Amino acid sequence: MSNKPVYAIVGLGLLGGSYAKGLHDAGYHVIGIARRQETIDYALANNFITEGSIQPSDIHKADIVILCLYPKVMIQWIQEHKHDFKPGAIVSDIAGVKRNVVKPIQYILKDVDAEFISTHPMAGKEVSGIEHADPSIFRQANFIIVPTVDNSEKAINAMMDVADILKFHHISLLSIDEHDRMIGFLSQLTHVIAVSLMNTHDHDKLVDYTGDSFRDLTRIAKINEDMWSELFLFNKDILLEEIEAFEASLDTFKQALKNDDEETMKHLFIQSTNRRKKFDK
């Protein structure tokens, strides 16, 4: 690979668009691949990409291909187009779950000369589409690389470079299981709670009285139903375990309240206060 790899971004939505623009702004040759010509036209007109195509086979020109698609579609896409990768290409993703994604893809690619290295940029917005793409969303975000025993140093370094070019705040390496458990708790469970709280009542008439507490707890209840139901089902067993761990914690509090057990309630408040302090930025 030359010093300046050629990138292909497959799927120009919110994240794909942000990747493309960030890499292009930094002076890299970026090939944008999308299903619709309008998306390519928009990306070219707004200087997100160097060239664009609705032909998947155009990935053959890229040293590094980053797939910015939903997991299910991505696995299928790689299956269909695996013979179009340039020999020696590094292939990556942005999927929010890993256990049922990384191994299947590495298996699909085992008979072609392309290496799949999985990553998860922990960034996003409540809105989707290339028109909201903006590489500045990466500035405060974590970039997680999820290597397996099948990955090379070269591929890991290529992803470190991507994180560096896109100015991610922090880079970490996690195993597949560590990743999915962390995501199950920190991201998926929090979304389940926000959605369930929002769905508890029809609260129209409460809007006038709402303070920051309720708004903070339900901000992420605005959620893309297609993406999140797919991500949840991909991580179903871990997420169910996390929901049950939270239910047990909630029940401990409920029993204390029910029994007028002020001492236990205070203990739980002190514990949560001390734990939360470590999360202050």
Add this chain to the structure above:
Amino acid sequence: MSNKPVYAIVGLGLLGGSYAKGLHDAGYHVIGIARRQETIDYALANNFITEGSIQPSDIHKADIVILCLYPKVMIQWIQEHKHDFKPGAIVSDIAGVKRNVVKPIQYILKDVDAEFISTHPMAGKEVSGIEHADPSIFRQANFIIVPTVDNSEKAINAMMDVADILKFHHISLLSIDEHDRMIGFLSQLTHVIAVSLMNTHDHDKLVDYTGDSFRDLTRIAKINEDMWSELFLFNKDILLEEIEAFEASLDTFKQALKNDDEETMKHLFIQSTNRRKKFDK
């Protein structure tokens, strides 16, 4: 009462201090009553009050007395000092619960010439104490007046004036039951959820991966254990009902996930998204 009533603020903590400073800054005569002379000295030195005293009987000089104490202590305080109120005085509070507070106090005051009108300023901070007092916390906040059939127009108007002087964003009138149900859901349940989520695991090693979702959902898990356990126990039955309503909503989601019922999951996401949109500022 003259055009310019004299105010007494009993209890100069975060909220009492903010009330005192806001009223004093607006040119009113404010008597500060606290237990410790150091608090009075601080309040005088920082122009929070016109005069200060550690003698509860000094409330006899005030037309309007606002008790900024925890509910249990407040009820006891009124019982002990009810004969010190100036004849015709208006007495108010800032308590976060009302059912087991307002009626008992009105009962205590039935044989003295003083009228209790309850209010709830929906403002606060994660920290306590007069040194954090700041009347600007009221600018974005709701001021709720909770009148009963025993209250006069004059007392309600006196509280409207207070909200006006302190520049609250919005004034509403609610019945005792409406107030406690609204608070049980919007404020108390959200705190129970935040605390329970924070207590689900010991998350030390997750700090590096935490994004805004988890931080948003746990911000209010830093909580004053004495005040909140008291408020929760005062509103126990309603809060238990709200916890159970939330548990049912969470269980609906869990069952959908367990059964791979993508349609129901999507329906729940769409519902929460639509409901949350109404709460956008």
